[in-house]
Amino acid sequence: MLATAHTPTVTRVLRLRIKDKHAAWLRAQAREVNFVWNYANELSARVFERERRFIGAYELQRYTDGATKAGLGLHSHTVQEIGQEYCRRRKQFKKAKLRWRVSGGARRSLGWVPFKTGALKYGHGQVRFNGRWLSLWDSYGLSRYDLRAGNFSEDARGRWYLNVTVKVPVAARSEGRASVGIDLGLKDFAATSDGQVIEAKRFYRRYEAALGKAQRARKKKRVASLQAKIKNCRKDFLHKQSTALVRQYGAIFIGNVNASALAQTNMAKSVLDAGWSAFRTMLQYKCDSAGVWFEEVDERYSTQTCSCCEARTGPTGRPALGVREWTCSVCQASHERDVNAAKNILRWGVAGIAQTFSITAERAEMNKAPSPDDARAGRGPLVEGISVL
Numbered sequence: 001m002l003a004t005a006h007t008p009t010v011t012r013v014l015r016l017r018i019k020d021k022h023a024a025w026l027r028a029q030a031r032e033v034n035f036v037w038n039y040a041n042e043l044s045a046r047v048f049e050r051e052r053r054f055i056g057a058y059e060l061q062r063y064t065d066g067a068t069k070a071g072l073g074l075h076s077h078t079v080q081e082i083g084q085e086y087c088r089r090r091k092q093f094k095k096a097k098l099r100w101r102v103s104g105g106a107r108r109s110l111g112w113v114p115f116k117t118g119a120l121k122y123g124h125g126q127v128r129f130n131g132r133w134l135s136l137w138d139s140y141g142l143s144r145y146d147l148r149a150g151n152f153s154e155d156a157r158g159r160w161y162l163n164v165t166v167k168v169p170v171a172a173r174s175e176g177r178a179s180v181g182i183d184l185g186l187k188d189f190a191a192t193s194d195g196q197v198i199e200a201k202r203f204y205r206r207y208e209a210a211l212g213k214a215q216r217a218r219k220k221k222r223v224a225s226l227q228a229k230i231k232n233c234r235k236d237f238l239h240k241q242s243t244a245l246v247r248q249y250g251a252i253f254i255g256n257v258n259a260s261a262l263a264q265t266n267m268a269k270s271v272l273d274a275g276w277s278a279f280r281t282m283l284q285y286k287c288d289s290a291g292v293w294f295e296e297v298d299e300r301y302s303t304q305t306c307s308c309c310e311a312r313t314g315p316t317g318r319p320a321l322g323v324r325e326w327t328c329s330v331c332q333a334s335h336e337r338d339v340n341a342a343k344n345i346l347r348w349g350v351a352g353i354a355q356t357f358s359i360t361a362e363r364a365e366m367n368k369a370p371s372p373d374d375a376r377a378g379r380g381p382l383v384e385g386i387s388v389l
């Protein structure tokens, strides 16, 4: 898989799940990253206030260089990369001061520990970073790649991932797998951005009458066996669906629909049947072991937003729950409600990665940047990892 100087290559990001036993150490690293980031933020604001200019990455480095000696446990390359990323972001947002990175409390920033090319070494199924061997689910076979810059990142549930850039030959791209967005629903279990609709199964309702009868007759054993039956049917269904999706796609973006909020409403029985949370957990671990990119996406406005022109022209509010098909009043595109939502989830998911995962530093040495279309809309080939930029 290593590309020689003559083969045209593309840069890809591989994402691998780090074993949970390293989470505490990574969190501690992330706290120090936040410290350096906030230091850079304060310095940048002060210099701007005093001298009406932006402090550059090189100058910033002079201030942060001593930091590793002064008791910080970060790799010096990580400290440099934080400064450079800080300056890139500041330029991107055209501000003298950015948001603080918060280490604790409800508004805590998700952990992020960047590193440069050369900071990561592979050996016998583990990666060595900043003096530590970290074990992970090596779903790609990392030994085949030349590991370059990247980062460790934490997701909302506290799981850690290694995101590392590699170069792969362009020729291999044709055999890739597409990315997909998934909208979970009640009427249908799920819709995908490429138009598949997975029908919902009413496991509970199927046995509801029998269950009620057994409960009224106080037949405890019968009740327990019916409940076990419902549970098994549901689990079996979720396993089959999640396995099929993981086999089919290279990256999966799924809406973060919250079951507990909806369970308070008169839709409770359908919500329980849907098993969204169990489904996402299954998808998550299957993706982790298969090397499929998995990301939960904030799905607010995914139904209202037109996936063609991004105007919020779709059905809103409770009365619109029954609207299955609609036409955008701005661009006249006609949409199937849930498929449209899934397309938005995919687009936002991919955009989120590009934003949180900036590898601009690597750009200069890339032979040819992969087109952003590659990772979009379920039509792009995805060979290994996911293409960013």
Ligand SMILES: [Zn+2]
Pocket: 306, 307, 308, 309, 310, 311, 313, 328, 329, 330, 331, 332, 333
């Ligand atoms: Zn539109």
